[in-house]
Amino acid sequence: MSSPLQISRDQALRQRFEGTIAKARSHPVPGSFVDTVEKPLLPAEVLRGDRASTDRPKNRLARPPVQVKASRGGGKGFFGGIISGIGKAFGSVFKGIGKAFGSVFKGIGKAFGALIGKGVDCAVLGLAGFVERIQGLFSKGRSLTDDQKVRYRNVYGSTVDLDSVRIRRGGPLSWGASKTIGNTIFLQDDCFDANGQLNELGKNTLDHEMAHIWQYQNGGSDYIHGSIFAQAMGMVTDGDRRAAYDWRSAFNDGLAFCDLNPEQQASLIATATRLSPNGGPIEARSSITEAEAAYLNAALAEVRAGRGAP
Numbered sequence: 386m387s388s389p390l391q392i393s394r395d396q397a398l399r400q401r402f403e404g405t406i407a408k409a410r411s412h413p414v415p416g417s418f419v420d421t422v423e424k425p426l427l428p429a430e431v432l433r434g435d436r437a438s439t440d441r442p443k444n445r446l447a448r449p450p451v452q453v454k455a456s457r458g459g460g461k462g463f464f465g466g467i468i469s470g471i472g473k474a475f476g477s478v479f480k481g482i483g484k485a486f487g488s489v490f491k492g493i494g495k496a497f498g499a500l501i502g503k504g505v506d507c508a509v510l511g512l513a514g515f516v517e518r519i520q521g522l523f524s525k526g527r528s529l530t531d532d533q534k535v536r537y538r539n540v541y542g543s544t545v546d547l548d549s550v551r552i553r554r555g556g557p558l559s560w561g562a563s564k565t566i567g568n569t570i571f572l573q574d575d576c577f578d579a580n581g582q583l584n585e586l587g588k589n590t591l592d593h594e595m596a597h598i599w600q601y602q603n604g605g606s607d608y609i610h611g612s613i614f615a616q617a618m619g620m621v622t623d624g625d626r627r628a629a630y631d632w633r634s635a636f637n638d639g640l641a642f643c644d645l646n647p648e649q650q651a652s653l654i655a656t657a658t659r660l661s662p663n664g665g666p667i668e669a670r671s672s673i674t675e676a677e678a679a680y681l682n683a684a685l686a687e688v689r690a691g692r693g694a695p
């Protein structure tokens with residue numbers, strides 16, 4: 386329960402960041418570069434159809450319209466495409482970050498630096514249209530086991546294509562923190578036991594990362610920058626990125642499921658998964674109040690309806 390003092394502090398924080406959050410939600414999606422963009426480079430007189438200029442052009446600018454198209458596959462070669470994809474992804478990410486945070490907080494750069502240093506849940510590497518390329522590279526990870534499929538079918542119903550989920554162990558993309566990029570879950574080495582099976586940490590982490598899979602399949606890759614933003618906010622407001630994961634504070638604030646940040650949603654769904662692995666209604670117990678159980682059940686209904694993803 387929050388004390389009156391806590392509530393007023395939260396309200397003050399919320400007012401303080403309201404504008405920023407609104408901006409972040411509306412800032413251009415980094416992944417939008419994958420769309421095809423017509424970019425006419427012809428001089429205006431050519432576009433108007435002036436005869437003199439439509440003759441064989443001497444003007445260097447007078448070249449055919451260029452179609453700028455990010456590659457999702459073929460075209461310029463696999464690695465060339467990747468390098469170009471990385472460049473574009475980072476370019477638009479930093480542009481997006483600049484727009485969203487710009488001059489709003491002086492300390493935000495520091496928060497991001499600290500986040501990247503510690504490893505963000507949804508890493509910077511996973512940003513933007515880079516998601517599709519990462520998936521192509523790592524599509525050979527292991528599939529969910531039959532038991533895991535049953536567990537997650539009970540939670541998500543038909544809103545997640547469980548067959549397309551891949552789990553990868555270790556590697557550069559698990560550095561810093563386990564994370565989900567598109568349909569691929571990158572788990573750190575410490576999630577596995579000596580036999581290569583998931584340990585308790587691994588099972589709990591998988592419950593959490595599966596929620597990001599649901600977000601990806603039901604809302605696209607927006608969850609990634611929403612997650613990083615929430616973690617940066619956690620750093621700024623509470624000095625800890627993990628503050629972003631606190632679904633109970635959202636519950637105490639009366640927020641609807643669709644208004645939770647991506648990490649709050651994932652933590653809530655992971656909690657619900659553990660409390661109801663068979664998919665039945667969650668009941669109050671020592672760790673969950675009656676009102677919290679009702680909140681979790683309402684959220685699960687949204688999840689199973691495919692509603693509320695970032």
Ligand SMILES: [Zn+2]
Pocket residue numbers: 506507593597612647648651
């Ligand atoms: Zn997460």
